[in-house]
Amino acid sequence: MSRIELNEISHSYLREPKGDTDYALKRIQSVWDDGGAYALLGPSGCGKTTLLNIISGLITPSTGRVLYGDLDVTALPPEKRNIAQVFQFPVLYDTMSVFDNLAFPLRNRHIDKNDISKRVQEVAEILDLTAFLKYKAAGLAADAKQKISLGRGLVRSDVAAILFDEPLTVIDPNLKWHLRRELKEIHEKLKLTLIYVTHDQMEALTFADKVMVMYEGEIVQIGTPQDLVENPEHTFVGYFIGSPGMNFMQCTLNGNVAQVDGAGIILDQKTADLGHKSQGKLELGIRPMHVELSSEQVKNSLPAKIKSVEDLGSYKIVTLNFADKILRAKLAEGASVPSDKAWLVFSPQWIRLYSDGRLVK
Amino acid sequence: MDKWENNRAWFLTIPVLVLVAFSAIIPLMTVVNYSVQDIFGPGQSLFVGTEMYTKILRDPRLHDALWRQFLFSGLVLLIEMPLGVLIALAMPKKGWGVSFSLVALALPLLIPWNTIGSIWIIFVRPDIGLLGAFINNVLGIPFDHTRTAGEAWITLMLMEVWHWTSLVALLAYAGLRAIPEVYYQAAKIDGASAWATFRYIQLPKMRGVLTIALLLRFMDSFLIYAEPFVLTGGGPGNATTFLSIYLVKLATGQFDLGTAGAFSLIYFVIVILLCFVFYQVLQGVGKGAKQ
Amino acid sequence: MDIILDSVSKTVNGQIHINNISLKIESGATNVILGHTLAGKTSLLRLMAGLDRPTSGRILVDGRDVTGLPVRKRSVAVVYQQFVNYPSMTIYNNIASSLKMSGMKKSEIDRKVRKTAAMLHIEDLLNRLPAELSGGQQQRTAIARSLVKDAELLLLDEPLVNLDYKLREELQVELQDIFKQRKAIVVYTTTEPTEALILGGNIVVIHEGSVLQSGSTPEVYRNPATINVAQVFSDPPINLLNGTIQANTIRLANDIEIPLNSHHNILKSLPAGNYMFGLRPNHIHLSRVGEKDAEIRVKIELAEINGTETFIHVNHGDFHLVVQEYGIHPLQIGSDISIYVDPSLLFVYDEKGSLFLSPFKNGLD
């Protein structure tokens, strides 16, 4: 087991990259503690798979170094980095039984026969594949097949990390949460470093202790699910995490009041001071679930017009015209919604201020 | 998304049906017509029912030709299949080498079959052939491909392997190229040796293509005519007289239409049975390859 | 405008794909067909479009019988699940192809194509080829092509399922507005309940080739006629517990007793006996909400966080529950907690699985 460190990594698929746009990965500088569950979350084309392939050794980065513990593995191929990988679709040796599939990595390392079968039984138990050991691997359902791929990594005692590249893509939607639960349980039991690439926030936030949100080749935030929701450090994170994403309104600051086209929103003192210190274009961000609605005027509430109300079963989405901007509020299923005029309350503890897309800190 | 159900699609196939029927069904009727008569001159024939069939079936020369044909096709598969796979594995995966080797390997497949015979006659003759001269003069072994059955067969097999192994290699290579890169990555990560990668990934994934290659090679070798005819004329004696050569001798040689007709029909029925096996396997393989 | 399916069935080499469906679908609101994979959604859509002929039954559009009519003669537009465009044509020609076929003037075609392309934010990709575009942009092209011809019937077969989750969210909102401005009959199939709710309008719940229930989307969500409908129309899966009502108490899964007092007169009025109880995950809370809430001790199996809610999978003995709670709750697997349930929020089904009582029937909403 070892710590994984990426320093000054950048990568381009072109031989002579010129501008920023030629870089699949701009500048990555991060440390991954041993035994942690990490998620690389971002839209298609943000560079998350490139980063995973650099960690697995499939790609050698244009610049920078990859360290396992203090061993520089930058140029080492995957097989020499004792990592395992689960791919988007199940990769199996279809002519073999489940047992042989799981035993394959150990047989290649010429490990003694009954150690192998003991180890395989153990791992099969963890993945509850024991009942299928004698079956041909090709005949099983997609989720069982993905567990076999995972098992080939787990049987090896020397494996430093297991990498997942959107492993749930081919799984039936109604079965996904079963596999998510099993992956989580495995991580709880084995405390292995797991790195999980996905574009789906549910998978990332459920699976990982630390989530790295990537955007256009950069890691824009590393944090616990709580950090990402409550303190998004970049407007992209605010937009990408949570559905619907954060509301953003351009504003100017005087004193501790943020002016949005004539409406004044009171900020807490700390945020206001930080806002004054920054120079860039200021934006005020608040999550739909933190926008409170009442039918009559209340202390420092602001007027808005209801544009539409959508009943989404377990919650309601209210679209509002506030100071000629479109704003969204998320209310519980039973909450009452005024018909035309409404008064909005923005509680300062949930308001975040951004300058040129970055949280003022 | 499976196919649309529509019987009016028949109209699209009519041109093919008419053309192939004209080239297949009408001639086959004449063959059947011949096979049930004893024709001893233009315009004079006698209906003899199945006598021709029993005659040809008991003909020892047919049994020899049939045995020789299966031996030949068997040897062809035994040598060409493994050699073809070996060549496919040796071919480069990317770079200019790919196009060069594809073109080089495909060359023998484009040469007219009679020219193949001519090439090898020139190549093997002791007086003017490079190989012939090399064996006789340099190795000191007296070698003439027309003298004994053994020498004729060796030359024939050399020519056959030289001519058709590329087909197996091309198909095997196509099978290899279809294997997604992730399988090789997974094998490397699992520490698989080159042999294990071949045995557990490449071979199973090539099962479909190799079955097609096997059946194609068997069918084509089973019908072979031009190359042996040009190289050895079926000789020495009947040593290399395969089914097609014997049939042509029957049909054109002694003007014995009855037996030739019966023999043609039996030969074609064997081919249809082999085709049926080929078609069933193909359906299975087709689905396998499509997954 | 409306489309009527009159006892339509479809069997393909022996297998029943559509089992005698009679249905009326009108324009003016988005019509969603919801069902699990292989429930028959795509087969139904293809029958409506005229791409397949029904084995039996008739299909009428505005009263006209179009059952046998080839798709070319129908006024129909279809958007497939995998982004289907003409690979050899530019995006402009892809969108314009149906207009060109109808012999429209060039200037008119140009105007319509540019307007529709702008509506889907692909106006600056018009002279690119489909292969150069991302998945999302390719599907936007396919949608633009289906909208530009103003067909009577607009059919979309799980159009967003292959897209990134955030892209799907954006398009769901955009499509909602686009469908509002269409006079056409809009039919949209999906496996995701949330997508059905977002698009709103009317819903038809399909299961194994037959219609379980149809009606206005919120109405069906709040009154799922059978257990099957409740299961199909619920993500995360609705909690189902068998139990009995006797002497003013509900006994669930043999060791949970919920006393019924004055507030639950409707529940108390039900005849004693065995029932199947349905409980929406968001109707279970981690803290006591009303004093009449019942408390249940459970062990945590997994906490799934999706950015605004947390789905907590718990078990009590051998039955499993899912709790949907606002906000972020990274709870430790295996720890024991209490969950609180308001009995008046229970769906009550009889033993045959048909709805007996819905919490929203008695005006809670």
Add this chain to the structure above:
Amino acid sequence: MKGKSKTIGLFIYIFLIFLPIYWMINMSLRTNADILGTLTLYPVDPTFANYIKIFTDSSWYSGYINSMIYVTMNVLISLTVALPAAYAFSRYRFMGDKQVFFWLLTNRMAPGAVFLLPFFQLYSTIGLLDTHIAVALAHCLFNVPLAVWILEGFMSGIPREIDETAFIDGYSLPRFFVTIFIPLIRSGVGVTAFFCFMFSWVELLFARTLTITNAKPIQSVMTRTISATGMDWGLLAAAGVLTIVPGALVIWFVRNHMAKGFALGRV
């Protein structure tokens, strides 16, 4: 097999492929006397006499022209009839579709010898003996099935949803087929044309039997010289080299689809 030894092995095999062909080219550049005289690895004083003879002597070059004519005719006929049929097999399920598709396969595999006499009878009765169209039609026996199978393989690679989208947009079947579908499978049409060309060009039996003089192909011109006494090896070699030229010219363009062509579109 490590990288190095793999490439060496491959080079040796390719060398062995070229060796006999080189030897024929070597022979073709020498006079018959020179060939029978001394045996040299390369043509000591190369002469183009054989080639000149072929290009001037009408009995030789007419052989090539005849071959070219009936092969081209066959390719055109095969493609025109096979395209609609392949589309039917690839897109539709209809009564007896599997049986006809199988029947076509049996004709592709039919032994030429079986049809030798019947064709001779057929074409002489309808008075087409010794004409290019006779050989072209005879070759349809195996080339049309080959074309249908290969085209069906390529067509099944195009999703049916594209056809449906076109029909929905108002395209009629013929217009869709010509303006959208054929451009999508143009590589398939090219490969099919190449394989029909090749299998018709290499065929000996029918070409020799159904022609006497004015449609006589190069193959039979060559085989006749073998049985004559006093064999002119140089001339035969030169003729042989010229029969390889058509295939060798085109192969570069279809090199990536060779396997699919040979495997009847099943790969």
